[in-house]
Structure formats: C-alpha cells, structure tokens
Amino acid sequence: MCQVLGVTQSKLSFHLKTLKEAGLVRSRQEGRWIYYSLNLVQFVALEQYLADFRRTSQIRFSSSCDHP
Numbered sequence: 001m002c003q004v005l006g007v008t009q010s011k012l013s014f015h016l017k018t019l020k021e022a023g024l025v026r027s028r029q030e031g032r033w034i035y036y037s038l039n040l041v042q043f044v045a046l047e048q049y050l051a052d053f054r055r056t057s058q059i060r061f062s063s064s065c066d067h068p
Contacts, residue, residue, distance in 0.1 A: 016036055020036075022042075023039055023042045024038070024039055024042050024043065024046070025037065025038055025039055026038075026039050
C-alpha cells in the first residue's frame with residue numbers, strides 16, 4: 001500500500017490507526033502482521049449521514065441566497 005499510495009510506512013500506519021479509531025476500518029493481528037478491512041456498516045451509516053447533511057444544507061443554503 002505504501003508504494004501504491006506513495007507514502008511512508010509510518011504515515012500509512014498513522015492514517016490506518018485514525019481510520020480504525022473512527023470505526024471505518026477493522027484490524028486483526030496475526031503474528032507481527034496487522035490485517036485491515038473496511039467496516040462496511042460504518043460506511044453505510046456515514047453515507048446516510050452525508051446524504052442527510054447534503055439534503056438539509058442545500059435547503060438552508062438555497063434559502064439564504066434569496067435574502068441579501
């Protein structure tokens with residue numbers, strides 16, 4: 001992943017740790033290796049949240065444009 005993303009091992013580890021703390025990825029350790037996978041349930045929840053936000057913020061922003 002480091003080579004594909006063009007980042008160092010420490011930077012990748014930091015970002016994976018952050019994603020894990022946010023609940024977006026899961027990890028399991030086997031020996032000295034840690035395997036990561038997406039937490040799809042959290043991605044569905046995030047997608048719903050963003051869709052709701054987008055819908056409500058468009059209403060808010062469009063009404064604010066009507067008033068100078």
